[in-house]
Amino acid sequence: MLSVSQLSIDYGSNRVVSDLNLSLGNNEILMLVGPTGCGKSTILQALAGLIPISEGEINSGKWRATPKITVPAEKRSVGMVFQDFALFPHLTVQQNIFFRLKDTSPGEHWIKLLGLDEFRNKKPATLSGGQKQRVALARTLAHQPDFVLLDEPLSNLDAALKDMLRWDIRNALKAAGVPAIWVTHDQEEALSVGDRVGVLQGGKIQQIDTPERCFSMPNNRFVARFLGEASFISGQFSQGQATTSIGNAPAHGVDCESGDVDVLLRPDDVLLVQSSVGNNGEIIWVRFEGGSRLCAIKLACGTVVTSRVSHEIVVNPGDAVHVSLSTSHPLAVYKQLAQ
Numbered sequence: 151m152l153s154v155s156q157l158s159i160d161y162g163s164n165r166v167v168s169d170l171n172l173s174l175g176n177n178e179i180l181m182l183v184g185p186t187g188c189g190k191s192t193i194l195q196a197l198a199g200l201i202p203i204s205e206g207e208i209n210s211g212k213w214r215a216t217p218k219i220t221v222p223a224e225k226r227s228v229g230m231v232f233q234d235f236a237l238f239p240h241l242t243v244q245q246n247i248f249f250r251l252k253d254t255s256p257g258e259h260w261i262k263l264l265g266l267d268e269f270r271n272k273k274p275a276t277l278s279g280g281q282k283q284r285v286a287l288a289r290t291l292a293h294q295p296d297f298v299l300l301d302e303p304l305s306n307l308d309a310a311l312k313d314m315l316r317w318d319i320r321n322a323l324k325a326a327g328v329p330a331i332w333v334t335h336d337q338e339e340a341l342s343v344g345d346r347v348g349v350l351q352g353g354k355i356q357q358i359d360t361p362e363r364c365f366s367m368p369n370n371r372f373v374a375r376f377l378g379e380a381s382f383i384s385g386q387f388s389q390g391q392a393t394t395s396i397g398n399a400p401a402h403g404v405d406c407e408s409g410d411v412d413v414l415l416r417p418d419d420v421l422l423v424q425s426s427v428g429n430n431g432e433i434i435w436v437r438f439e440g441g442s443r444l445c446a447i448k449l450a451c452g453t454v455v456t457s458r459v460s461h462e463i464v465v466n467p468g469d470a471v472h473v474s475l476s477t478s479h480p481l482a483v484y485k486q487l488a489q
C-alpha cells in the first residue's frame with residue numbers, strides 16, 4: 151500500500167505542495183482534482199521520483215523516500231500515463247508495448263484486452279488519440295508496476311471518446327489489480343470513475359473521501375463549488391433539520407451543531423414547478439443540456455438557486471416559477487459567514 155505522510159514540495163523558495171497525507175489501498179483508484187496550478191502534476195512527479203521532496207515521506211511498502219533518502223525513478227516500480235501519450239514514434243504498437251520487457255506475455259495480454267490486436271504493426275502516428283492512449287496504458291500495465299500514475303490521460307481527446315475511454319481505463323486498472331492515482335481537471339470524470347476523490351487547493355488537500363461524500367457532504371464551500379453546480383441558501387439548523395424560505399429538509403452540520411446556517415443546494419435538491427399562483431422566484435437564466443435544462447432562479451430575498459428540470463419543461467428567463475426543497479438525503483449546512 152502506497153502511503154504519503156506530511157509531504158511538502160518546493161520549487162526554489164516557492165512551496166507548491168504542503169503537508170500532504172494520503173494512502174492508496176490495494177486496487178484503489180484515487181482521483182486528484184483541483185484548479186489549474188494547485189500542484190496535481192507536481193505530486194505525481196514526486197511520487198514517481200522525478201523531482202525531490204522537501205519534507206515528509208513516501209512509502210510504497212517496498213521502498214521509502216524522504217528528503218534525505220532518494221529512491222531513483224527506475225527503482226520505484228511505478229507506471230506513468232501522460233496526456234500526450236509519450237509513445238516512441240519510430241516503433242510499432244507492439245514494439246512500444248514490448249519495449250524493455252523480458253517476458254512479452256503480459257504485453258500480449260494487454261494488447262488483447264485493450265483491443266489493440268489489429269493495430270499491432272502500425273506506427274503511433276497512424277492511430278487516433280484514443281488508440282494511442284490504449285497503447286500507452288498497455289505498455290504501462292505490461293510492466294506490472296506496483297502503482298500507476300495517470301496525468302490527465304483524457305485531456306487531449308474529444309468528449310465522446312473521453313466518456314468511453316475513462317471506463318476502459320478504469321476496467322483495465324481493476325483487471326490488473328493495480329492501485330492508481332489519476333489526475334484530472336474534469337469533476338464529472340473524478341466523481342464517476344474514482345473509488346475516492348482528493349480535492350486540492352493551493353497545494354493543500356481539502357478533502358479525500360468517497361465521490362458521494364465529496365459531492366453531498368463537502369468539507370467546505372470550495373469543495374462544494376469545485377465539484378459541481380452549488381448554491382447556498384440561508385436557514386436555521388436544529389436537531390438534524392434545516393428550515394429555509396423554500397422549505398425544510400434533513401441536514402447535517404459540516405462545521406456547526408445548530409444555529410444560522412447556509413444550506414448547500416445541488417440542482418437536484420430543488421424542485422421547480424410552473425404554476426399560475428404562489429410563485430416565489432423568477433428564472434434568470436436557462437442552459438439546455440440535452441436531456442435536461444439547468445435553470446437559475448432568483449428568490450424574493452435575492453438568493454439565486456439552481457434547479458435541473460427535464461428538457462420537456464420549457465422555461466425562459468423572466469418566467470415566474472415556484473421552487474421548493476425536494477430531498478430525502480441530509481443536506482450539508484455550514485456556519486453562516488460573518489457579513
Ligand SMILES: Nc1ncnc2c1ncn2[C@@H]1O[C@H](COP(=O)(O)OP(=O)(O)OP(=O)(O)O)[C@@H](O)[C@H]1O
Nearest residue numbers: 161162166184185186187188189190191192193335
Ligand atoms: N519546474 C517548475 N519550476 C517552478 N515552478 C513550477 C514548476 N512546475 C510547476 N511549477 C509551479 O508549481 C505550481 C503547481 O504546478 P502543477 O503543474 O503541479 O499544477 P497542476 O495542478 O498540475 O496544474 P494544471 O492543472 O494546470 O496542470 C504552479 O504554480 C506552477 O507554476
